[in-house]
Amino acid sequence: MTSRHSDHPDFPSGTMCCIDEPLCGWHYRFPSQAGEGRGAKLRAVEGSLERVADVISKNVQLGIQLYVSLDGEVLADEAFGHVRPGISLHQRDALPWICCTKLMGALAMAQQLQAHGLTPHHPVADIVPEYAVGGKREATLAQLMSHALPFEPESANRPYSGLEDEEALAQSCAVEMAAPPGTGGWYSAMGSWVVVAEVVRRLSGRAYAEYVADHVLKPLGMRHTVFGPAPVPRSPALFERVDGRHVPSENVFPGVLAPRLPGTGAWGPASDLARLVEWLTVPQAGEVLGLSPETVRALTDTYRTGLPDRNFGDIDLDWGFGMCTDPAWFGVPRGSKVVGHTAYGCGMVVADLEERLVVSFLSSSVVPPDSGESRLENRIVREICREVRGRVAVGR
Numbered sequence: 001m002t003s004r005h006s007d008h009p010d011f012p013s014g015t016m017c018c019i020d021e022p023l024c025g026w027h028y029r030f031p032s033q034a035g036e037g038r039g040a041k042l043r044a045v046e047g048s049l050e051r052v053a054d055v056i057s058k059n060v061q062l063g064i065q066l067y068v069s070l071d072g073e074v075l076a077d078e079a080f081g082h083v084r085p086g087i088s089l090h091q092r093d094a095l096p097w098i099c100c101t102k103l104m105g106a107l108a109m110a111q112q113l114q115a116h117g118l119t120p121h122h123p124v125a126d127i128v129p130e131y132a133v134g135g136k137r138e139a140t141l142a143q144l145m146s147h148a149l150p151f152e153p154e155s156a157n158r159p160y161s162g163l164e165d166e167e168a169l170a171q172s173c174a175v176e177m178a179a180p181p182g183t184g185g186w187y188s189a190m191g192s193w194v195v196v197a198e199v200v201r202r203l204s205g206r207a208y209a210e211y212v213a214d215h216v217l218k219p220l221g222m223r224h225t226v227f228g229p230a231p232v233p234r235s236p237a238l239f240e241r242v243d244g245r246h247v248p249s250e251n252v253f254p255g256v257l258a259p260r261l262p263g264t265g266a267w268g269p270a271s272d273l274a275r276l277v278e279w280l281t282v283p284q285a286g287e288v289l290g291l292s293p294e295t296v297r298a299l300t301d302t303y304r305t306g307l308p309d310r311n312f313g314d315i316d317l318d319w320g321f322g323m324c325t326d327p328a329w330f331g332v333p334r335g336s337k338v339v340g341h342t343a344y345g346c347g348m349v350v351a352d353l354e355e356r357l358v359v360s361f362l363s364s365s366v367v368p369p370d371s372g373e374s375r376l377e378n379r380i381v382r383e384i385c386r387e388v389r390g391r392v393a394v395g396r
Contacts, residue, residue: 044384045076048384049066051379056080063089065091065271068357077091084234092224094226094269095269097266097343098252098344100276105200105262109200109321110289111291112199114291121140124136124139127202128198128202133173139181140182143182143304145321155176161254161256175191185307186310188311193263212228222268226266230260232259236248252345269362277349280296280353281358300323324342344368345368346364
């Protein structure tokens, strides 16, 4: 029988949370449970839960968390299957976010732009002078955050795991350009966010992890998120299916998952991940993080388009300020205003800002993008979006 869990309040034993203050001290207004709003009785949500249960029962994936909200109402916050073979996965268990971690840097950077009166087009090297080498002197914050810096592959793909902060920064600053900034795409999984963290540190005067904990995680009520000076919550972290068995994945290098890494190291449940974009769907978006409407627009604008990405299979995706703004990447209808991110083969979070719909999906299994399998999370988003938009059309 498929395991479905929705009442476990805490982390599995042995994990650490970087926030331990009482919930009542935070400012985030949690979404309400589904009632009689637009999300009431959405067939696509129930269908998605049944689809996830079927995937788990057939042993295709090991465990899945799914969170959905619409207009601030929670339509689903469920967990299915196992966090590792033989151990049930619960709602609040911490799973790796990998590259979805970058959303925290986007919010922190937006706060610092506003605090210092900067624009997204401010040169990175004006804040981190060490960055002004290898053809990057004119590189802007927007180009850094939207992966619009066409790096030279050999220097960009050096490993970062095991490096001290100073070593990682020096390595990131030494990366050379293969072409001028803004003329090509290069998705930087780790190096660019080392620089993002340094920009935030120098502008705020605080260690990056401490700043994120106080100014992003706490205001958004992300009580179960693990990030910063904490041990890896669980090893092995992710599994993949091989010959019908779930074995530790070799597709995600363990060093990538260290909580201290600014671009890949966060862990948490799907509900916490959702909050990194959910605040954008509520009235007076920005107040919870102290952001003005102008800064919110700057955060969600698109800064890169029409640039095939050499490090991402030459895919041409639209990118905003640390967030993907390309609806097709998530399964949302073209032309929609979206923000979100994906995690290599195991997660995704997206907000449709026009429909005020949020979907967050995390798995304890890795399904490599080149595996040939269709993406379960994209099918879920597509079906829910279709029904939500269909209801809107009927209402008109």
